[in-house]
Amino acid sequence: MITLVLTNRNRDLRIVEKCLQSLHEQTCVDFELFLVDYGSNKGYKSQLETLLKLYPKIQYIDCPVEGQLWHKCRAINIALQQTNTPYFLVGDIDLIxxxxxxxxxxxxxKPNEVHYFQYGFLSQEESLANKNFGSYELAFRGSEEVTGTTLFPTTALKVLHGYDEFYHGWGAEDTDVHIRMKNAGNAIFFYDKAVLVKHQWHPKVYRSKFSKHPFHSKLERINHSYMLLxxxxxxxxxxxNIDWGSPTLKEDYEKxxxxxxxxxxxxTLIEVNALLAQMANFNNEVILIEITPLSLSDKVKNILKHLFGRKHQLLYNMEVVNNLLLEAxxxxxxxxPYSHTFNRSQKSIQLKMYFK
Known part of the structure; x- marks a missing residue:
């Protein structure tokens, strides 16, 4: 028996419904299905929960982490920790x-084997159509480098502590787990005899500093370098050194x-570095941290001090401060539990965190 996990954050409900309906229409129903919602906003979540009433067999896990970085690995691992079937399958919510x-x-x-499936990508126009699976025409086929839908032996994956929870945002986490499973002696197979999953087009709404969601401008590159290491x-x-697959307890987030x-x-370089060091000392308390630029008058004074060779403050760009805080x-x-916002128009960063 197989357990399939899908992860979601604010994905277009038309896309979600097509995905869930395709699983509802499977010729074999001998599988369990987790849907982990990781940080969708409250209005969206209410609509999602209404949709899920049409699919009562889905095991729904609500992670109230709005305002946090997207953390697909933790979302997957939360489901993995609750899985008792011999095989564990990771899929994407934007698939049919x-x-x-x-x-x-x-x-x-099979034990000691990992299988992942070739993607067929749909155009924007084709994704909006309502057809049966075979009638959707592909824009192109994915290569072996597209590793998002993978079947694992559950015990073998748990031995490796699941997906690496260092990865946040997007990029490399799926390839990373393939590398580690292979290093542990498991054979990796790419299934491309037929396209069994088709990817619905959608805009990359979270991968932009113009999004309201936390965004680190260099994170995808860091993820890739981390994977290579x-x-x-x-x-x-x-x-x-962490509790992997740790559930997001509602009572903790209410704090x-x-x-x-x-x-x-x-x-300033001094204040920001001091804060980053001091954060390790916070314990069992909720802290609201706000970081802002120097006022215009202080900035002018600082520039004049620099021009006249006097002691002056070294300053971080606010984008750099945002990245440093997210890296911490x-x-x-x-x-x-935390919530992070960076208002780029007002140049203000706020981090609220419950330091456990």
């Missing part, structure tokens, strides 16, 4: 599955509604 997809996955499933080090087991301490600093969260505090 062939009616025989689960049937084929069960046939392929894992490859060179022949890494297998990850998440060794963010009350603030124990407010900290306001300017974007990823490396040290990613399991803490």
């Amino acid at each position: 599955f062939a009616p025989t997809f689960i049937e084929n996955a069960i046939r392929l499933a 894992s490859y060179r080090a022949q890494r297998t087991i990850v998440n060794q 963010l509604t009350s603030i124990y301490r407010y900290i306001h600093i300017k974007c 969260i990823i490396k040290q505090f990613r399991n803490n």
Whole structure:
């Protein structure tokens, strides 16, 4: 038996419905299905939950992490920790599955083997159409580098502590787990005899600094370099110093509604670096941190001091401050309840976190 997990954040409900309906119409129903919603906004979530009433067999996990970086690996691992079936299948919420997809996955499933499936990509126009699976015409086929839908032996994946939860945002997490499974002695197979999953077109709404969601301008490149280091080090087991697949407890996130301490600093190198170091000392308290640029008058004074060779403040660009703060969260505090916003028009960063 197989457990399939889908992860979601604010994905167009028309796309979600097509995905779920394709799984509802499988020729083989011998599978369990988790849908992990990781941080959709409240209005959207209400509509999603209404849709899910049409599919009562879906095990829905609501992670109330709005205002956090997208963290697909943690969302997957939360479902993995609850999985008791011999095989675990990771899919994408923007796919349409062939009616025989689960049937084929069960046939392929073997201990010590990992199988992943070729994507067929639909155009924007084709994605909006309502057709049966076979009638959707492909714009192009994905290569072996598209690793998003993968079938794992559950125990083998759990031995490696699942997906590496360092990865936030987008990029490399799927390839990383393939590398580590191979390093651990599992065979990796690419299924391209037929296209069993078709990808619905959608805009990349989260991968932009103009989005309201937390965004790190260099994170995809960092993810790729991190993956290459894992490859060179022949890494297998990850998440060794954290509770991987840790659930997002509602009572912990409710603590963010009350603030124990407010900290306001300017974007000077000294103040920002001091804050990043001091964060390790916060414990069992909710802190609201606000970071802003120097005022215009202070900025002018600082420039004049620099011009006249006097001691002056070294300043961080606010985009750099945003990236540094998000990196600290990823490396040290990613399991803490938090909400992060960067208002680029007002040049103000706010981080609210419950330091456990």
